[in-house]
Amino acid sequence: MRTVSLCLAALFLLCALDVAAADVPRIGGKPNLNGIWQTMGTANWNLEAHSAQKIDSQWQLGALFSIPAGTSVVVGGKIPYKPEALKKRDEFRAQWPKSDPETLCYLPGIPRATYMPYPFQIFQGDRDILMVYSYATANRTIFMKNHQPPPVDSWMGRSDGHWEGDTLVVETTGFNARAHLDRAGNFFGPSLKVVERFTLENPNVIRYEATLTDPGTYTAPWTIRMPLYKHVEADAQVLEYKCVPFAEELLYKDLERPAKP
Amino acid sequence: MNLTRKTLATSTVVTGLILSGTAMGADWKQPRTPWGDPDLQGTWPISHLMATPLQRDEKYGTRQQFTAEEIAQQKKAVDAQNSRYKQEDSSNHIGIGHWVEDTELPTQTSLIVDPPNGPLPPQTPVGKEMSSKMGSDWNRTVFESVADFGTWNRCITRGLPEGMFPNPYNNGIQIVQAPGYVVINLEMIHEARIVPLGKLPPLDSEVKQWQGSSRGHWEGNTLVVETTNFNGLTSMTDVPTRGSPTDPTASSTQMKLVERFERTGKDTMTYTVTINDPVTQTAPWTVRMPWKRDDNYAIYEYACHEDNEAVRNYITSSRAKRAAEAAARK
Numbered sequence: 001m002r003t004v005s006l007c008l009a010a011l012f013l014l015c016a017l018d019v020a021a022a023d024v025p026r027i028g029g030k031p032n033l034n035g036i037w038q039t040m041g042t043a044n045w046n047l048e049a050h051s052a053q054k055i056d057s058q059w060q061l062g063a064l065f066s067i068p069a070g071t072s073v074v075v076g077g078k079i080p081y082k083p084e085a086l087k088k089r090d091e092f093r094a095q096w097p098k099s100d101p102e103t104l105c106y107l108p109g110i111p112r113a114t115y116m117p118y119p120f121q122i123f124q125g126d127r128d129i130l131m132v133y134s135y136a137t138a139n140r141t142i143f144m145k146n147h148q149p150p151p152v153d154s155w156m157g158r159s160d161g162h163w164e165g166d167t168l169v170v171e172t173t174g175f176n177a178r179a180h181l182d183r184a185g186n187f188f189g190p191s192l193k194v195v196e197r198f199t200l201e202n203p204n205v206i207r208y209e210a211t212l213t214d215p216g217t218y219t220a221p222w223t224i225r226m227p228l229y230k231h232v233e234a235d236a237q238v239l240e241y242k243c244v245p246f247a248e249e250l251l252y253k254d255l256e257r258p259a260k261p
Numbered sequence: 262m263n264l265t266r267k268t269l270a271t272s273t274v275v276t277g278l279i280l281s282g283t284a285m286g287a288d289w290k291q292p293r294t295p296w297g298d299p300d301l302q303g304t305w306p307i308s309h310l311m312a313t314p315l316q317r318d319e320k321y322g323t324r325q326q327f328t329a330e331e332i333a334q335q336k337k338a339v340d341a342q343n344s345r346y347k348q349e350d351s352s353n354h355i356g357i358g359h360w361v362e363d364t365e366l367p368t369q370t371s372l373i374v375d376p377p378n379g380p381l382p383p384q385t386p387v388g389k390e391m392s393s394k395m396g397s398d399w400n401r402t403v404f405e406s407v408a409d410f411g412t413w414n415r416c417i418t419r420g421l422p423e424g425m426f427p428n429p430y431n432n433g434i435q436i437v438q439a440p441g442y443v444v445i446n447l448e449m450i451h452e453a454r455i456v457p458l459g460k461l462p463p464l465d466s467e468v469k470q471w472q473g474s475s476r477g478h479w480e481g482n483t484l485v486v487e488t489t490n491f492n493g494l495t496s497m498t499d500v501p502t503r504g505s506p507t508d509p510t511a512s513s514t515q516m517k518l519v520e521r522f523e524r525t526g527k528d529t530m531t532y533t534v535t536i537n538d539p540v541t542q543t544a545p546w547t548v549r550m551p552w553k554r555d556d557n558y559a560i561y562e563y564a565c566h567e568d569n570e571a572v573r574n575y576i577t578s579s580r581a582k583r584a585a586e587a588a589a590r591k
Contacts, residue, residue, distance in 0.1 A: 027440070028295060034439050106567045107451075121455065123439040126295050127302060130437045130444055132453040139446065139453045141435075141560075154562040178567070235462060238455055240470045244417045244566050248407050255576050257405070 024166075024200045031166050031200035033122045033129070036231040036238055039208075042070030043115040044102075046184035047224060048078060057097065067183075073115075075223040079186060085217045092185030101179055104251060105243035107138050107155035109179025110172045110194050111210040111224065119231055121238045129161060129168070134241045142170050150174020153190065168198040189216040204230040289526050291482045296440045298458075299482040301524055305434045306448075306558045310372070310427040310550055311364035312339055314504025317371030317379025325370055325379075332366050339366050361429040368551075371504065372426065375535075375547035381498070381510060388541030391511035392496075398571075399500040400507050404579040407572055411509065412495050416566035418471045419449055420495025421488065421518055422534050422548065426502040433560040434552075436522075443477055443484060448560045456486050464490050469514060471495060484522040491516045497536060513540035528554040 025032040042050070045067050052069040055061075072078070081089060092099040102108065108116055118134035129142040142161035150158035153176040161170045177190040192214040199207040206228040213221040292300040312335065321327075327335075345358025371379035384392060396410045404410070413419045419428070424447055433448030445454040456477040464474035469492035477486045493516070496509035516538035524530045530552040537545040 034441075101567075104566075107562075107564055123437050123442060123444055125302070125437065125439040128437070130446065130453070132444065132446075132455060137450070137452050139451055151559065152561065155564050155567065156562055237457065237461065237464070237474075239464075239468065240472065242417055242471050244415060248415070248572075252407060252572060252576075255406070255573065 023202075025203055027124060028126055030124075030163055031168075032124065033168060033198060033200060033206065034124050036119045036121045036236045037206060037228040038117075038119040038231065039115040039226050039228055041073065041115075041226060042068050043073045043224070043226060044112065044117055044182055045070060047074050047182050047186055048072045048184070050184065055097075073224045073226045075225060080219045080222055082217060082219055085187075085189075089185045089187060092180065092187060094185075096183060096185060099180075099185060100183055102183065103247070105136055105247040107179065108133070108135055109155055109175065109181075110140070110157055110159065111196060111212075112179060112181055113138055113140070113156070114196075114208060114210070114228070115226065118241050119236075119238055132238060134238050136243055137240060142168075153177075155179055157194070164197075166199065170194075170196040170198070172196070187217070188212060188214050191216045198228075201227070204232060206230075291524060294438055298438060298440075298443075299479060299484070299524065300438065301436045301443065301484060301522055301530065302438050303436060303554045304556050304558045304560065305436060305530060305552045305554055306432045307427045307434060307550065307552065308362050308432040309365040309553060310367070311362070311429060311432075312342075312503065313367040313369050313372055313427070313550075315372045315426065315498065315502050315548070316381060316504045316506075317373065319378070321370040321379070323377045323379075325374055327368055327370055332368065335366055339364060362432070364427075369549075372502075372548045372550060373546060374549045376544065381506065382542045382544040382546050384510070384542055385540065388511050388513075388538075391513070391541060392509050395496060395509040395511060397496070397500075397509045398575060400509075402579065403583070404575040406576070410572055410575070411499060412471070413450075413499060414569075414571055416450055416569045418452060418495060419447075419499065420497070420512070421472060421491070422497060422536050423495070423499045423502065424449065424452065424472070425520075425532070425534060426498075426548070427550075428501050431561070431563050433558055435560055443486075445486075446560070449563050450565045451563055456484075466490065469493070473516075473518070480521075482524065484520075486518075486520040486522070488518040488520070489516075490514075497538075511541045513538055515540045530554070 049072040050070055053067045055066055058065050097103040113133050116135045120131055120133040123130040128144050130139060132139040138156065140156045140159050142159045144161050147160040150173055153174050155176055155178060157172040158174045159170050159172045161168055172194040175190060175192050177188060177192065180187050192212060195211045197209040201207045208228045209223060209225045211221050211223045294300045342361065343363045349355050349358040373379045376382060396408050398410055398414050401409065407415055418424065428449060431448045435446040437444040437446060441458055443456045443458065445456065452472060454472055454475055456475045458477045461476065463476060468490055470490055471492055473488040474490035475486050475488040477484055491512060491514055493512055493514040495512055497512050498505040498510040500507060516536065519535045521533040522530060531549065532552050533547060533549045535545055535547045
C-alpha cells in the first residue's frame, strides 16, 4: 500500500514498473530469467522500418520467402551511421544474401543472436549465466564474476554481466566484426561495445534493450528495444538448428563435377 | 596458440588441486545447489585422458589399470609430446606441437570397460555396410565432395558418444545447472547439450537430431542422462581419439546412450556412458573415465565452420594430385 501511495505521489509510470518487477519470480534474490525466449517481429530482417517486399534473387520461393514489413526497433528510428559506413551498409544490402554471414550459417554475434527467428534458452543458477541458441548451436557464457578483457576476438565476443537493481546488464566486447546485425546489411566494426539490459517485466516477458557503441562506424551510441517472449508450451524445448549442412551446397557448388559415365 | 600456452601454464596448478582433492576425499560431502540438486557444476576438461586408448591392447586382457611399471614406460612418449610446444618455440618453427595439447600419463588400459577385454563390439552386417559408406578423411586419399568427409571435418558435430571422448585439443566440458536442467556444454564445436530433468515428455520420435535428445534424472547423487532421437549420420568413433578404428563406426537412429555423472570428490567425477545400438552393433558397450575439475581452464569459441578450409582444400589438392599422377603416366 505504501508503494502504491508513493507511486501516486511520485512519477506514476516509474513506480508502476518497480511494482511489476517486485512481483516477478526470483532466484537467488534476482529476477528469474530461466526459460526459453524468442522475439516476435522483423528485427532480423531489418532493424529499421521497412516495407514488405519481394526478394528478387529468390523468385522461385514466391510468397514463402519474402520480406515482411516491420517498424523500427531502433530508438529514434535510424542507425546513426557515419557517411562512409552508411555507404558500406548499402553495399552489403545490395549484395544480400551473399553478403550476410547468416546465409552460410556463421555464428550470429551479439546482439543478433537474441533476435534470430529461433528460440534460445537462459540458464540462471547460482553462478555464471549461460545462453544457448537454437541457431547454429551457438551459445555464450555471461561471466558474473572474474570480469576481464576478451582474450581473443571472436564472433560472439566476451560477455561480462552484473545486476543493476533488477536488471541484468551484460557488456560484450572483443568482436571479430564478421557478424552482421540483420539481413539488411546493417553492421558494426571491431571497436563495438554492446551493453544489453534484460529486465523481467512479468513472468513471461523480458524487456530487452541493447546499446551499441562503435565510434568507427556510428556517430553516436544507439539503442534497440524489443520484448522477449517466453515459450510457455508444456513441451517447450530448444531444438537443434544445425545449419552447416544447409549451407554446404552453396559453399561448394563450384567444386561439383559431373559424375563419370 | 593461446590455448596450448594456457594449458601449459595451468597444468601444475591442476596437479596440485587433484592431490589436495584426494587428501580431502574422506571429508568431502556432495554439495547441493540452492534448489537442492547435487551440484556437478564446473569445468571438467578431459585433456588429461588423451593418451588413454579407446580400445585396449589385447595383451592386457581384462585388466583395466596399468601397473606402475607400465605407466612409467609411457612417460617418455607423453613427456615428448608435452615438450614439443617449448621445442617449437625455441626452434622458431611452429607445427603440430602448437596444435596438440598437453596431456598426462594414462592409468587405464582403455576407455572401454565393457566388453571386459576392451574392444568395440562387432558390428552387425548392416552396421558394416553403413560404416563403409560413411565419409572420413582417415581412410581415403580421393576426395570429390563433402560426402567424402566425416561430420567433424565438415564442422557439423563430433557426434555422440565421440564428442564426449578425449581429442587432441579443445577438450573443455562445462557443466551448468539451473532449476530443472543440467547443461553439458562442449567446447568442440560449441555444442551445449541441454538435459531437462523431470517432467518434460520424450521428444517425438519423428524429430531426429545430430546430438539426439536428452532427458535426465537423479539416482541418489548421480546424474543419469538418457539420449535418443539420433539422426544416424554420425560416427560413434573418430581417429583423433587414440585407439579408435581407422574406419568410421556407424550409428543408427535406434542408438541410445545412457550416461552417468557421479562426483566422487571436490575435483573428481566418474563419467560412464553405455552405448546401445542394436541396428549397427551386436552388443552394448561401456566407456568409463575419471574426470578432473579445472575451473582455470578457459573455454574458447571454437568457430569451426566459419573458417573451414579443409573441405575445399582436400578436394582441390586431391584432384591436383590425381591430375599430376595421370600426366606422369602419359
